[in-house]
Amino acid sequence: MLYLVFNRLIIRCSTKVLMVVGAGRGPLVRASLQAAEETGRMLKVYAVEKNPNAVITLHSLIKLEGWESMVTIISSDMRCWDAPEKADILVSELLGSFGDNELSPECLDGAQRFLKPDGISIPSSYTSFIQPVTASKLHNDIKAHKDIAHFETAYVVKLHRVARLAPPQEVFSFAHPNFSPKATNQRYTKLQFELPQDTGSCLVHGFAGYFDAVLYKDVHLGIEPNTCTPNMFSWFPIFFPLRKPIYVPSESPIEVHFWRCCGATKVWYEWALVAPSPSPIHNSNGRSYWVGL
Ligand SMILES: C[S@@+](CC[C@H](N)C(=O)[O-])C[C@H]1O[C@@H](n2cnc3c(N)ncnc32)[C@H](O)[C@@H]1O
CATH class of the missing domain: 2.70.160.11 (Hnrnp arginine n-methyltransferase1)
Known part of the structure; x- marks a missing residue:
């Protein structure tokens, strides 16, 4: 899915900042890096996760895959994190069966502070x-x-x-x-x-x-x-x-x-x-x- 999205995004050759907010055990981190590789884009990834158990799994994944130079793990609630730079792309998977029933709107409202004015959210709507x-x-x-x-x-x-x-x-x-x-x-x-x-x-x-x-x-x-x-x-x-x-x-x-x-x-x-x-x-x-x- 992210491969399809990246192919439609017009991204110039500079390194883009992508933040996976609610990274869990890391499947969207993996998909983002894979999509960047397949489309020839350079990415700097922040993986933001509030569940400390998932953060431990994320650290193991990054080490295992050798992604230390590309991925920074942030153990925090996205609504309180003070990001060191602004993102071009926010990627999240906070949706419930009814879309907004797992607080995706409230979490992404909190996270959009660190999105560039022309940045995009994936998903863009639900x-x-x-x-x-x-x-x-x-x-x-x-x-x-x-x-x-x-x-x-x-x-x-x-x-x-x-x-x-x-x-x-x-x-x-x-x-x-x-x-x-x-x-x-x-x-x-x-x-x-x-x-x-x-x-x-x-x-x-x-x-x-x-x-x-x-x-x-x-x-x-x-x-x-x-x-x-x-x-x-x-x-x-x-x-x-x-x-x-x-x-x-x-x-x-x-x-x-x-x-x-x-x-x-x-x-x-x-x-x-x-x-x-x-x-x-x-x-x-x-x-x-x-x-x-
Ligand atoms: C539906 S899960 C998706 C995780 C990932 N796709 C996976 O399969 O592991 C949503 C994740 O977002 C995290 N999350 C929810 N609200 C958050 C918040 N406010 N700040 C940071 N992480 C949050 C949860 O802890 C959970 O790991």
Whole structure:
């Protein structure tokens, strides 16, 4: 993938500064160096990682591969790191099954301080998608917990025995870098799904969620069923349940509202059905399910 991106990037012959933010065990460091070699570019790489265990693995990898002269490992949270120079390219893999559900927007907002004004982020943008589903087995599994909190939690799950009732629609989008002073990572979307005429009446148990990311220009990667990257098993879909299954009469539209909310210490989603009948707002104030900042 990075090879494709580098081939489309117009990079002059000077050494470019590339920062892998959230380097983990180093696969994107390896891919960046490989892409540079294949396209005849010179790179200076910073690998920024906050997990000390992953940093140990990174040190072993760099030593093993003999990359010491090209790669500097930074053991830090990218949001606090004081970079010694600015980057031409920020490379990251901070995406969850719903795109922005693992704090990629907040982390990259923190990292873009050390991106040059004309620098680029890979990925450059990502979008989440949902579609209503009949998923009685999944709903029963959640019901077995006998509490509301489990119905206000999103699950990353391989979907079996699920009826997808309407084509997925876009929920939230984020683009990087975003230097606008008014930028916010809070979002609100209202979606209407029309069921195909031959669907008849049905029960909706919740919404299946996916993402698609634009890495650079026309190079994309994702799990949205209509455009998903072939043979990629890195992400399962996400499932947002409804507390009570909703009966949808034939030809009735489904309307759902989704919020992405940001507080001082956490980020969370809230969701509510409006039509054909209203549901309570799920996960109000992030009381059951959130990601800590
Ligand atoms: C989804 S993993 C990808 C890692 C890599 N692709 C791999 O396979 O090892 C995201 C990585 O980003 C790191 N990370 C997340 N937030 C970070 C932050 N704010 N600063 C630095 N690293 C971060 C995590 O510790 C994790 O190693």
